[in-house]
Amino acid sequence: MKALPTAQEYYQIMSRRYRELTGFEAADASDIGIRLRVLAQELHTLGERMSRAYADAFPQTAQGQALDLHAEVAGLVRLPPRCACGILRFSRALPGTAVTIPAGTLCLNREGTLRFQTKAEGVIPEGETYVDVPAEAMIAGPLGNVAAETVRVLLSALPGVSAVTNPDPFSGGTAGESDEELRTRLLETLATPPDCANRAYYRAVAARHPGVRSVKLLPRHRGAGTLDVVVACAPGFDAAQVLAQLQEEYQKAREIGTQVLVRQAEALPVEVAVLLVTAPGYDPAEVATHCRLAIARYFSSLEIGQPLLVARLSGSLLEVEGVENFRFLSPAGDVTPNQDQMVVPGEVDIGKVASL
Numbered sequence: 001m002k003a004l005p006t007a008q009e010y011y012q013i014m015s016r017r018y019r020e021l022t023g024f025e026a027a028d029a030s031d032i033g034i035r036l037r038v039l040a041q042e043l044h045t046l047g048e049r050m051s052r053a054y055a056d057a058f059p060q061t062a063q064g065q066a067l068d069l070h071a072e073v074a075g076l077v078r079l080p081p082r083c084a085c086g087i088l089r090f091s092r093a094l095p096g097t098a099v100t101i102p103a104g105t106l107c108l109n110r111e112g113t114l115r116f117q118t119k120a121e122g123v124i125p126e127g128e129t130y131v132d133v134p135a136e137a138m139i140a141g142p143l144g145n146v147a148a149e150t151v152r153v154l155l156s157a158l159p160g161v162s163a164v165t166n167p168d169p170f171s172g173g174t175a176g177e178s179d180e181e182l183r184t185r186l187l188e189t190l191a192t193p194p195d196c197a198n199r200a201y202y203r204a205v206a207a208r209h210p211g212v213r214s215v216k217l218l219p220r221h222r223g224a225g226t227l228d229v230v231v232a233c234a235p236g237f238d239a240a241q242v243l244a245q246l247q248e249e250y251q252k253a254r255e256i257g258t259q260v261l262v263r264q265a266e267a268l269p270v271e272v273a274v275l276l277v278t279a280p281g282y283d284p285a286e287v288a289t290h291c292r293l294a295i296a297r298y299f300s301s302l303e304i305g306q307p308l309l310v311a312r313l314s315g316s317l318l319e320v321e322g323v324e325n326f327r328f329l330s331p332a333g334d335v336t337p338n339q340d341q342m343v344v345p346g347e348v349d350i351g352k353v354a355s356l
Contacts, residue, residue: 004044004047004048004051005043005044005047006044007037007040007041007043007044008040010039010040010041010043010044011036011037011040014026014036014039014040015033015036018032018036059071059183059186059187059190060183060187062183063179064179067179067182067183067186068182070186071182071185071186074186074189074190075189075204076182076185076186076189076204077208078176078177078182079174079176079177079181079182080140080176080177081140081141081173081174081175081176082140082141082172082173082174082210082234083136083137083138083139083140083141083144083172083173084136084137084142084144084145084146084170084171084172084173084235085119085134085135085136085137085170085171085172085173085234085235085237086116086134086135086136086166086168086169086170086171086235087132087133087134087135087166087167087168088105088107088116088118088132088133088134088135088151088164088165088166089130089131089132089133089164089165089166089167090105090122090124090130090131090133090158090161090163090164091124091129091130091161091162091163091164091165092124092129092130092160092161092162092163093129093162094129095126095127095128095129096126096127096160097126097160098123098124098125098126099123099124099158099159099160099161100121100122100123101118101121101122101123101124101131101133101158101161102118102121102156103118103119103120103121104117104118104156105117105118105133105154105156105158106138106155106156107135107151107152107153107154107155107156107164108151108152108153108155109146109150109151109152109153110150110151110152110153112153114137114138114139114143114144114146114151115137115138115139115155116135116136116137116138116144116151116166116170117135117136117138118133118134118135119133119134119135119136120133120134121133124160124161132167135166135170136170137170137173140173140176141173141174141175142173142174142175142297143173144170144173145169145170145171145172145173145293145296145297145300146166146169146170146293146296147169147289147292147293147295147296147348148166148167148168148169148292148348149165149166149167150166150289151164151165151166151170152164152165169292169296169345170235171235171296171299171300172213172234172235172300185207188200189204199217199219201253202217202227202229202250202260203215203217205246205249205250206229206231206246209242209245209246210234210237211233211234211237211238211239211241211242211245212231212232212233212234212242212246213231213232213233213234213235214231214232214265214303214304214342215229215230215231215232215304216229216230216231216265216303216304216305216339216340217229217230218230218339218340221340222259222261225257225258225259226258226259226260226261227258227259227260227261228261228262228263228340229246229250229260229261229262229263230263230264230265230304230339230340231243231246231262231263231264231265231304232264232265232303232304232342233264239264243262243263243264246262247260247261247262250262263340265304265340265341265342266338266340266341266342267341267342267344268335268337268338268341268342268343268344269344269345269346270308270331270335270343270344270345270346271330271331271346271347271348271349272295272313272328272330272331272345272346272347272348272349273328273329273330273348273349273350273351274291274317274326274327274328274329274349274350274351275326275327275329275351275353276288276291276323276325276326276350276351276352276353277323277324277325277326277352277353277354277355278322278323278324278352279322279323279324280324282321282322283322284352285352286322287320287321287322287323288350288352290320290321290322291317291320291323291326291350292348292350294316294317294319294320295313295316295317295345295348296345296348297316298312298313298316299343299344299345302342302343303342304337304339304340304341304342305337305338305339305340305341305342306337306342306343307334307335307336307337307343308331308334308335308343309334310328310331310333310334313328314326314328325355
């Protein structure tokens with residue numbers, strides 16, 4: 001689209017035309033000069049509004065609320081930000097009587113900058129020393145995706161509990177869907193409108209469920225007339241419940257003669273061991289923590305059946321401030337899962353060395 005004239009360009013055009021018609025110059029401080037400048041600004045503003053209205057009329061160029069309206073017509077809704085979910089382990093030094101961990105118990109990360117809240121009640125059984133309780137970050141977005149062993153501060157008073165930690169990383173925290181991400185989904189939907197007889201329908205049903213992190217369709221996996229919907233559940237959701245809900249919805253709308261099976265993706269744990277050299281002036285422990293977060297973010301970006309690429313994993317570490325050099329001990333190479341498997345982080349070990 002041709003660039004719109006600026007207010008100054010409009011003013012110059014009108015001044016030139018005024019001179020041609022009258023033989024006089026429109027001085028800047030004169031009444032006519034001021035009027036021409038006001039009119040030039042109004043023409044420029046009107047042009048910008050018309051240009052934006054034209055762009056918002058099409059899903060390929062619409063932005064913000066206008067794009068939301070296009071998506072709504074196609075039955076789509078912009079995905080909201082999600083809170084990171086994980087497990088908090090509450091423990092005590094010695095076995096004793098049962099101790100209840102109320103739902104809503106608050107904890108902090110070591111820096112005291114992020115709050116995490118238990119989603120259900122937990123109980124340290126009599127004679128045991130710990131219990132694992134599902135929890136989530138209290139702020140939506142990727143900031144809540146913290147590495148293992150980083151949530152260490154009890155904010156709520158819990159008699160009988162001496163420590164808290166997260167044995168595994170918190171994950172699943174995502175920012176709200178951007179315009180470009182929503183536009184991609186919208187254009188795909190418009191190209192292949194979802195109905196009960198195509199893949200777009202099955203994918204759309206799973207994608208809009210809040211407990212689904214990733215979905216993979218395997219047509220004819222069990223023979224002709226079969227479809228396997230393989231899903232990876234988001235942390236903090238009951239996988240059995242999510243699968244049952246999707247199975248019920250598919251069963252009501254599936255096409256005649258098709259057998260639909262919803263099943264969970266098989267986890268393929270991958271251990272990560274890194275020798276890390278920290279740049280001068282940086283705290284090695286702090287840099288290692290940020291490296292763990294970068295590794296966790298990379299794993300959380302993988303979909304079902306998507307391979308782990310060492311080059312991309314290396315790239316995530318290179319973006320961490322304070323990393324001077326590193327070497328992977330494992331994985332030794334790229335990891336390619338089966339089409340119904342999902343690569344997940346196993347044990348993550350970051351060794352700090354002076355040089356390689």
